[in-house]
Amino acid sequence: MIETQMNNVEINDKEKNFVSAVIYVYNDEERIQEFLLKINSVLSKNFENYQIICVNDASDDKSFEVIRAVAKTIAGTVINVVKMSFYQGVELSMNAGIDISIGDFVFEFDNMVMDYDLNLIMEVYYQSLTGFDIVNAAPKKCERKTSRLFYKVFNRYSHSPHPLRTENFRVLSRRAINRVHSMSKTIPYRKAVYANCGLKIDTIEYDNNLSCTKAYNKETKHQRKEMAADSLILFTNVAYKMSLWAAVFMMAATFVIGIYTLVSYVTDQVISGYTSMMLVLVFGFFGVFAIFAVVIKYLSMLIDLVFSKQKYTIESVETMSE
Template structure:
């Protein structure tokens, strides 16, 4: 591409204990954006790293005097979703690149491939590794896609590009975004996924804190963005209502045809009526909760300690 792009582009990257690759990532991203865009910014979100991640970023950013590099420090570990919400809120670009990790297992040229694809009319274009997903990830997305509305099938993603239109739309849908990929997919705007052949393996696994966060996020996402929890609850309450009704019928039949102990029939009928009413109430409550979740999701807030403008 000979002529640089005129639009303003923001790159937001999530960093958590990535001292071995954060600096390298920043260099590569800077080179790609410098060679292809007239105006751009880079925002690194440090999610309370316990290693030298922020120092590695500062060392590289010190030599990047012709662009803006911001290092956003989260007050404490808050996970990728709230951290990236904070970074995206700070971004001012016409397009925003979201990097869920600074470990690059793809060629730098893929970034521009994703951008050029977005110019074909897609508000969201994501990049996913073509390699086979881990069993836990594959199982989660299989279950998620079964219960989620829409035709777009989600899978593991490394990064994505968003137009300002999709950012404005999801912001109007919900003040904070509990699971970005699901909200983007539900935005109703054109979306596309591109797969790439991996050029290397990821350097590190997740620490216990991040692993626990991801598991909780998966469970919350299944409840918030699919109908699986609602359908399971409704069906179970209906089944229990039927069982309670059958208990009442059995008690009446046994009373007429058998020789029950005095008070037994009355007790069983009362219990059957009580359980029938209880599960009927639970059905209504589950429905109300489902409506509330669909309207407001969960009210989450992120808290930022400080923002450092490393370069001017």
């Protein structure tokens, strides 16, 4: 009787909100077992109901087999595995996992680098309960210079109300997910859309261990470069600024050529027909560059309104349990 009462108290102490944990998996056979066990230990200890969703981005190692083996060892826990049809990158894969999640709150684990204390997971969740729809966990130290450069350029030219930075994981409320889905059918860069969704966002910094940083393979590096370039075009005015400065430079150059042509004509230091030809070219290129500047501006606006990214492709969704 006493033992039953103690069990009831323990259950009642757990959070009533249903949570989902979406985990990105790509060739992580060496990390996935420990990561899943740690995530499950936190969720089972603190929540009455939860789900774990692993999005397998067409891994060519034994990640899928390891997930299946771990699922058989965790009593009472159901793990859903989303198998992508082919490698599609972290953004589209995470979108697929979030779309099938049913939690009131959703944890996003973009990678399995656990350079933080497990208590940080619940700290981020409790912070969301204070009125924040999106709470990020961000390391204080970032080893990659390319990441620092990207965020510096992005934040300068995006005019986002919430500057972006390197983050490890985050928690989203269901309201935030619904808001983001109402803004765009496809989400090419989640962090940028989250920052501009209009809801309250907070970031918790933590002391990280740089030795835990995961090295990216060639395919992932290429995907990240493409995503960075697309994000700068979609969410900032970098492309417009570059094209505008290029147009200004070329117009200045044509102006100088025009002056040189007129001077040559006055001083009779030019061959017959040269002056008229150069004047036509000068004014012609001047008009073309001016038009290009306007067209590029309108194209950038259209890209902002209509994302050309394709939606993800799923091979199957498999449910695993003991």
